[in-house]
Structures are given as structure tokens and as C-alpha cells.
Amino acid sequence: MTSVKLWRVLFALALAIAALAVAACGDDDDDDDGGNGGGGDQTAEVKQFPAGSTLGKIQDRGEITIGVKYDVPPFGFKNPQSGEIEGFDVDMGKIVAEELGVEPKFVEAISDNRIPFLQQGEVDLILSTMTINQERDTEIEFSEPYYIARGRILVPGDSDIKGIDDLAGKRVCTALGSTYEETLREQAPDADLKLVDTYSECLELLQNGAIDAISTDDVILTGMIIQDDSLKMVGDELTTEPYGAGIKEGEKEFQQFVSDTFAAAERDGRWGDIYQEWVGQYLNKKAQPPEMTLQEALALG
């Protein structure tokens, strides 16, 4: 009697778990459809690459896997209403996919794992607010800069921190593996650095009072202010952060293709539209495609 009851309970439990699993899969499918929707209506001719080349293989597959951030509005984030991945980086990725005549597939890449993802072939392309620098350039190829961000500091509205010089003895958060780790060590050596995986964790820590400030790119900080308007940006521009797309080391043809695609988008106004949608309307700045070249960006450090 009791054993029959037990079996019934176990069976019901198994059913519940199965139902949950099915529901979860359903969600995934929705996400994929959402991501694919952008590249849907392709216009006529697309340049075909030789079958053996990396770009040719992507065209054969009909899909390009792009690593973006999921928690960094307005560059790469999951829209809480629709569940879709959106943002500046995402739109740039859609342009690359469109020029190749394939569907974009977006996956999450955080600061710490994005370079290994490229090296291991988990993704074809990285568009995740990644600053071009020499250290990274020895591991991967960069496209020409597609955006220039500036380093700033974000603090609660009532904070007395006014700039980098006030950070001594304060707890400052940035992402592990980001360029700010180095920047802060040099420019604010007495700050108590708190290094976490994602900027959403930094925001959590700032809101719950465990840290005093966040330092990273102005656009990422703008995204945080959009989420929580009690925060404010302070100080001068600490650094110049030219963003580049990341491509696997040695893939020169791919690198050239991405740079050409970005240059075309900057010329014909598509870049300007993306800028206006994600950054311009918040920063109140006119669209100005980056004039800096990859060589100049690398010369920064």
C-alpha cells in the first residue's frame, strides 16, 4: 500500500520535472527565433567565399555564432520583456551576418571567457564591449574599432567621490579580465579592488552598499543609470577604450571582411542608426563613427 503510494509520488515528480524540462526547451527555441529574426529579410546578392575558407564554412552552415554580453545594456543585454538579446553589439553582429547571407546566433560571452571561446571555436566572432589592446592582440585578431568608449566612474547619488583621486581606500568594482583592472591599479593604486565576473554583479554590489564605486566604460555605466537613476557618473575621462570585434588568431580574411563590413555600415548610415538607438539618445551626442584605426588603437596600450 505505502509502496504503491510512494511510486505514485515519484511518478508525479518525474512528470513535473519532464514538464519543466520541456518548458525550458520551449523557451530556448523562442530565444533562437528571436535572435534569428533580425537577419531574416536578406537582399539579393551576397559575396560567396571559397568552400574551404572559414567564411565559406560559415556560409555552408548558414549560421554565424557570435559571443555578446547578456547583462551590459545598451551593448548586449536580454530584453526583460521579450527575452531577446539586443543592443549595439548585437546589431553590429546582425550586419555581419547579413553581409555573409547567414543567420546570426548569439551566445553569452563574459569578459573572462570570451577569448578562450574564440580560441576553442565555441564562437566565430566576439562583439562584447571588448577594448582593443596589445595583450589581447597576441591572442586574437581585432577588427578596426567600431566604437570608442571612455572610462568613467559610477557612484551613488549621495557619494562624495568626485574623481579617480578620491578612490584611495574606497572599494571599487570592475570585471575580472577587463582593462580597468590594470587602469585602476595604475591610476588608483590605493583603491580596494573588488573583481567580479559581470557588471551586473558590480551593480548589485553598488546598490547593496558593499562597494563605493564602479569603474568601466561610460556606455556600460550609462546603461546602469538607465536601470537605476539614483546613480551618477563622475570624474574625467580616465581612458580611451576603442571597441573591436574579436576573431580567431590567424583568420586574416575574416578580420578584413569584418572591418570592411563595419566601414561600409559607417558610410551608408547603418552605423549611425544603431548609434542613435542605443547610445545617442541617452548621451545626447551626435553620431560620429570612430576615426581611430586599429594601429592607433593598439598604440594606446
Next chain:
Amino acid sequence: MSELWEVLSEHFPELSSGFWVTVRLVLISFAIAMVVGTAVAALRIAPLRPLNWIGGVYVEVFRNTPLLVLLFISFAGLRRAGVPIDAWVAGTASLGLYTAAYVAEALRSGVFAVGKGQIEASLSLGLDYPRTMRYVILPQAFRTVIPHLGSLTIAMIKNSAIVGVSLLALPDLLHQARLVNSRTFATNETFFWAAAGYLMLTLLATVAVRRLEARYAIHR
């Protein structure tokens, strides 16, 4: 091979500071786990139903909650609720209280291994319950479960790495290794040294347990 030594010599300050943070984290958590674990075990076997019940709830709650979830609740959760808890307190308390649930269960099994007759004998000789526990039962129980406590300690040393990767951002061995990795991209070399650091600690714990066992353990 040479790269292996290069990573260690160039990043020794970061890695060794991480190692000592891990040692501190483990020592404090171990103390919490032993003290709280013993108290909970005593509650679970006390001759009073409500006390048994409290001890049981403690064990089930802490043993059936992922450590990472405890870390989120004890740090982010409490801070959101207005308790200005420090990352060190949240980290050591979470790891210590989590391990305490396992320690309590181990001790309880040790107490059951001590013959029931001894409790009855002790009580009939006029010792009260706390004294019976303190002088008769627990010393024997501890000695029986030394090997088990050893495994729990090793598990705790390894679990301390979870504290390091959580949003507490304590600069422990794993945290520092990830930092070095993000600068050097020498993934294999960096994590080899992290693994070596944890191995040093777990081996040390193993040797300590062996010694204790050789001296005190009761083989039944």
C-alpha cells in the same frame, strides 16, 4: 615546462596571497563548523523532542541548500535587507554553517556507535545529561568519526573555492588564479598552480587526520 615556472615566479605574489586567504578562510570556517556542528549534534540527540526538532531543521536546511545559494542569501540578500554584513563574515559563516550540518550528522552517527548502555550507566551514576555528553559520549563519538571528519574537512577546503568565485569577490587562491589567467592567458600553467595549492592544503589535512587517527581512533 619552462612556462610553468615562469608563471609561478612572475605571479608568485598574487598566487601566494590567494593561498593565504584560502588558508584563513578554511581555518575560520573549520572552527565554526566544528563548534556549531557539535552543538547541533547535541541538540539532535538530546532527550527532549523540541531540541531534536530544532537540530533536525538545521541539518536539513543547511545540508539541502547549495553553498552558492547560501552565499547569495547571506551576502547580497542580507545587505539588501539592510544588514551591512561584510564579505568575510558572509563567506566564513556560509562555508562554516554549511559544513556544520555534515559535521553534526557525522557526530550523531558516532554517538550511536557508543553503546546505549553507557548513557544509561552514566545517568544512573548521577551524571546529568550535559555532563554525560561532555565526559562520556562525545569524546568517544569524536574518536569514532575522525576519518569521517577528515573527509568533511577535505571537502570543505575544496568548497572554499566556491566562495572565491562568488560575488563576494574574496581574493582567495582561485580568485587570484583567475586574475593571473586573465592577464597571462596561460590557462593550463595558472590553474596547475591553483590545483597544486589546494592539493597542498588537502594533503596537509590528510596527514593531520592520519596522525589523529593513529593516536585516537577507535576501530570497531
